[in-house]
Amino acid sequence: MAEREISQAVIGRLPRYFRYLGELKDRGVERISSQELSGMMHVTASQIRQDLNHFGGFGQQGYGYNVEYLYQEIGRILGLDKTHHLIIIGAGHLGQALANYMNFQRRGFIFTGIFDINPAIIGRRIRGIEVRPMEEMTAFIRQNNVDIAVLTIPKSEAVSVAKKLTDGGIKAIWNFAHVDLDVPEGVQVENVHLSDSLMRLSYMIGRYESQKE
Amino acid sequence: MAEREISQAVIGRLPRYFRYLGELKDRGVERISSQELSGMMHVTASQIRQDLNHFGGFGQQGYGYNVEYLYQEIGRILGLDKTHHLIIIGAGHLGQALANYMNFQRRGFIFTGIFDINPAIIGRRIRGIEVRPMEEMTAFIRQNNVDIAVLTIPKSEAVSVAKKLTDGGIKAIWNFAHVDLDVPEGVQVENVHLSDSLMRLSYMIGRYESQKE
DNA sequence: TAGATTGTTAATCGATTAACAATC
DNA sequence: TAGATTGTTAATCGATTAACAATC
Numbered sequence A, B: 001m002a003e004r005e006i007s008q009a010v011i012g013r014l015p016r017y018f019r020y021l022g023e024l025k026d027r028g029v030e031r032i033s034s035q036e037l038s039g040m041m042h043v044t045a046s047q048i049r050q051d052l053n054h055f056g057g058f059g060q061q062g063y064g065y066n067v068e069y070l071y072q073e074i075g076r077i078l079g080l081d082k083t084h085h086l087i088i089i090g091a092g093h094l095g096q097a098l099a100n101y102m103n104f105q106r107r108g109f110i111f112t113g114i115f116d117i118n119p120a121i122i123g124r125r126i127r128g129i130e131v132r133p134m135e136e137m138t139a140f141i142r143q144n145n146v147d148i149a150v151l152t153i154p155k156s157e158a159v160s161v162a163k164k165l166t167d168g169g170i171k172a173i174w175n176f177a178h179v180d181l182d183v184p185e186g187v188q189v190e191n192v193h194l195s196d197s198l199m200r201l202s203y204m205i206g207r208y209e210s211q212k213e
Numbered sequence C, D: 001t002a003g004a005t006t007g008t009t010a011a012t013c014g015a016t017t018a019a020c021a022a023t024c
Helices: A008-026 A034-041 A045-053 A067-077 A093-101 A134-143 A155-167 A194-212 B008-026 B034-041 B045-053 B067-077 B093-101 B134-143 B155-167 B194-212
Strands: A064-066 A084-089 A109-116 A129-133 A148-151 A172-175 A188-191 B064-066 B084-089 B109-116 B129-133 B148-151 B172-175 B188-191
Touching: A008 A034, A008 A045, A008 A067, A008 B194, A034 A045, A034 A064, A064 A067, A084 A093, A084 A134, A093 A109, A093 B093, A109 A134, A129 A134, A134 A155, A148 A155, A155 A172, A172 B194, A188 B194, A194 B008, A194 B172, A194 B188, B008 B034, B008 B045, B008 B067, B034 B045, B034 B064, B064 B067, B084 B093, B084 B134, B093 B109, B109 B134, B129 B134, B134 B155, B148 B155, B155 B172
Parallel strands: A084 A109, A084 A148, A109 A129, A148 A172, A172 A188, B084 B109, B084 B148, B109 B129, B148 B172, B172 B188
Antiparallel strands: none
C-alpha cells in the first residue's frame, strides 16, 4: 500500500493544521475555505490546498472544507485514531514533568510505565504509575505491547538504553536526550533537543540586536 | 551592520554542529575536515562548507577546520558568549522541571526568577529561586534586565501573559504553551510544541506500518 | 445558472549538492 | 612542490507560490 512519500515539510505542518481545525470545531465553525484558514494561520492558501491534497481531496469546490471532517481526517493521518502504548525511561525532573503535564490519553497515547535506575525513586508513584527498575524494561515492553518509549535520561546512557529498547521491539523513541540515536531501520525517532531550541532563540536575539545598529 | 540574511534551515543546523564540535573538542581532536564531519553527522560535506561559509571562512585549504576555533566561533554566532537573563512563567510541572533539568548557566543563561498565580506555590523555592506572584513580573523584568521568558502556562492564559511580557520589554519568549503567539516586531519567539512533536512521531509509526503491508 | 473555491498544473523561488579553481 | 581541502560558483533538486480549469 505504497502511498507517495510525503515530505517532512508537509508532515511538520500537519499538527498545526490539526490544532487550528480543532479550535474552529470547538467554536462551532462548520466550514472554512483555504483563504480564510490562510488568514488565520499566516500561510498561503495555496500551500494549504497543496498540503491537504497530498492525502486526498478533502474539500469541495465552491464550498471549502468541512471543519469537522477535515479535523477527523488529519487526526487519522496523524494516527491519532489509534491507541499507542507509551513508557517513560527516566523518572527524573523531565520524565516526571512529562508524565504529569502531557495529556497523553487525550490523543490516544496510553502511559503504562515509567522506569529508572535510582533506587530512591523506584516504587514511588507518578500519575498513579509505579516507577519500575530499569531491568524490567525489556520484559515490560513485550508483555504490554509498548509502542513508544520517551527517553528522558542523560545522554551518557541514552545510546545504550536506546539499543535495549530497539532490541526489545520498541517501534518509536521520543528522544529528549541530547544525543543523536542510531536505530535500526523501521524504528522511528523524533528528537526534542531543548538546548538546541534555546540556542536558536539566543541566535535570533543576537541577530536582531546587531541589525538595529 | 546588516549581515546577509541567513535562512532558518542553516540556523536550525548550527546547534547540532556546535554539539559535535564540542564533543570533538572534549575528545581532544584538534582538526577536522568537512569530509570527516560529514561522515559523523550524516550530512553532506558540501552542506557543511556551505553552511559555515555563511558566517565567514573558518577553515583553511589543505588543513580543514580547527576544532577549538570553530567551536568558539559557532558559539559566538549563537550568542552563547553573551549572558542572557531568563525567567520562567508558570511554576507547574514543566516550569519546575525546566528550572531543575536545563543546565541554563552552562551556556550563559542565568535563571533569575520564576512566577506563578497559584498561592500554594508562591514563596516555595525552586533551584534556590523563590516563586513570585505573577503581579511582580513586569517590574521584575525591568529591574533585572530580563531578556528571555520561558512560557510554561496553559494556552488559555498564554496570549495575555505574552502581551504583558512584551509590554514589559522582554526580548524573547521560549514558548511551551500550545498556541501561536502574536508579538510585536523585534520580539523573538521560539516555539516548543511538544504535542506536535508527539503527533509527528505517531504519523511516522503509522506510515511505516502501512508501508510494510 | 453564476459564483465560489477547490484540485492540480506550471512557474518561481530557495536550498542542497556537485564540481572545481584557489590556496594552504 | 604536491596533496589536501577549503571557499565558491554552477547545476540540480525540491518546495512554495501563482494561475486557472474543473466542478460543486
